[in-house]
Amino acid sequence: MAKSPETEHPNKVFGWGARDKSGVLSPFHFSRRDNGENDVTVKILFCGVCHTDLHTIKNDWGYTYYPVVPGHEIVGIATKVGKNVTKFKEGDRVGVGVIAGSCQSCESCDQDLENYCPQMSFTYNAIASDGTKNYGGYSENIVVDQRFVLRFPENLPSDSGAPLLCAGITVYSPMKYYGMTEAGKHLGVAGLGGLGHVAVKIGKAFGLKVTVISSSSKKEEEAINHLGADSFLVTSDPQKMKAAIGTMDYIIDTISAVHALYPLLGLLKVNGKLIALGLPEKPLELPMFPLVLGRKMVGGSDVGGLKETQEMLDFCAKHNITADIELIKMDEINSAMERLAKSDVRYRFVIDVANSLSPP
Numbered sequence: 408m409a410k411s412p413e414t415e416h417p418n419k420v421f422g423w424g425a426r427d428k429s430g431v432l433s434p435f436h437f438s439r440r441d442n443g444e445n446d447v448t449v450k451i452l453f454c455g456v457c458h459t460d461l462h463t464i465k466n467d468w469g470y471t472y473y474p475v476v477p478g479h480e481i482v483g484i485a486t487k488v489g490k491n492v493t494k495f496k497e498g499d500r501v502g503v504g505v506i507a508g509s510c511q512s513c514e515s516c517d518q519d520l521e522n523y524c525p526q527m528s529f530t531y532n533a534i535a536s537d538g539t540k541n542y543g544g545y546s547e548n549i550v551v552d553q554r555f556v557l558r559f560p561e562n563l564p565s566d567s568g569a570p571l572l573c574a575g576i577t578v579y580s581p582m583k584y585y586g587m588t589e590a591g592k593h594l595g596v597a598g599l600g601g602l603g604h605v606a607v608k609i610g611k612a613f614g615l616k617v618t619v620i621s622s623s624s625k626k627e628e629e630a631i632n633h634l635g636a637d638s639f640l641v642t643s644d645p646q647k648m649k650a651a652i653g654t655m656d657y658i659i660d661t662i663s664a665v666h667a668l669y670p671l672l673g674l675l676k677v678n679g680k681l682i683a684l685g686l687p688e689k690p691l692e693l694p695m696f697p698l699v700l701g702r703k704m705v706g707g708s709d710v711g712g713l714k715e716t717q718e719m720l721d722f723c724a725k726h727n728i729t730a731d732i733e734l735i736k737m738d739e740i741n742s743a744m745e746r747l748a749k750s751d752v753r754y755r756f757v758i759d760v761a762n763s764l765s766p767p
């Protein structure tokens with residue numbers, strides 16, 4: 408008989424998980440493997456709340472294996488290191504992001520692109536190489552192979568730095584890969600949420616002109632005066648949208664719901680690139696005319712490899728880039744998820760795990 412989540416491994420762990428597609432999170436007891444020779448055990452201090460956590464607990468994509476403990480923007484302290492671990496020692500402040508395992512021997516892994524390894528396993532809602540389930544960062548601790556652990560730069564705060572582990576690398580990696588870093592070029596950021604607001608900050612650090620493309624004017628003042636965006640476009644304002652046609656070199660599309668690509672593609676110049684990062688639950692319609700007539704391209708990108716994630720953390724530390732966060736207690740997570748579903752967060756919820764997760 409299959410063992411229960413609580414007994415399959417020796418180490419009892421407490422966290423919050425969802426049991427079904429209502430997505431309601433509640434206290435959950437499970438277990439984690441013993442710290443192996445290559446592993447680091449991390450006592451979790453803070454964990455960001457990504458929209459992927461929300462898609463997953465609601466089974467938006469149809470492949471959630473309940474019970475699920477979300478959380479892949481984890482900052483904590485290494486409390487145990489295996490005998491082969493060279494990168495970390497006990498007491499180090501470390502990060503764990505979206506990826507917790509990969510084959511470590513394929514072409515993608517050899518190129519430090521573990522994120523595209525066919526056997527890559529996510530930090531949660533995934534099966535590890537030992538056949539047991541991965542549970543994420545809404546919990547006391549996590550055990551991860553050292554390859555998937557990040558050094559957390561000294562001057563990055565643990566709470567507002569945590570979202571960089573997913574939101575940060577997810578926007579940084581395509582900017583580098585697709586050549587979207589040339590100072591003076593014009594970047595549009597569609598969707599001003601967790602990913603979007605970090606894209607604005609990273610875009611500014613590369614010297615780009617940044618325009619936020621948003622569904623309402625609610626975030627306009629903050630985007631300009633606080634996040635550093637150069638301008639703000641509301642998609643429902645036909646006059647301003649028309650005036651902006653053909654003005655952007657690149658667009659990073661972080662919108663989490665089904666939306667029209669046509670108006671966004673119209674904003675691009677000839678040879679412009681739209682890189683889609685959002686994962687709406689249904690496919691989008693891809694209009695061919697603006698693509699073909701303007702030699703434009705649409706691409707995608709999935710987080711980033713571990714080497715590049717470290718590079719991004721160091722880049723953010725150097726440029727003093729952190730997320731704007733609303734710090735919450737573990738038992739506030741369900742109302743936070745309701746607000747996240749309504750795009751009502753400035754701009755990332757982060758759970759104060761160490762100070763608010765107490766076993767019943």
Ligand code: NAP
Pocket residue numbers: 456457458459462573574577597598599600601602603620621622623626661662663664665666683684685686687708709710747750754
């Ligand atoms: P988020 O904080 O909820 O931000 C998404 C933003 O999209 C919202 O703030 C809102 O911006 C806009 N939006 C939401 N619903 C909309 C609608 N119906 N119409 C138009 N705009 C809408 O989410 P996030 O954490 O940044 O994640 C964004 C998406 O990226 C999610 O689908 C997530 O799963 C995905 N993701 C992908 C990767 C990857 O590797 N590719 C990694 C992480 C997350 P405004 O208020 O400005 O309109």
Ligand code: ZN
Pocket residue numbers: 457458459460479505573574
């Ligand atoms: Zn994420």
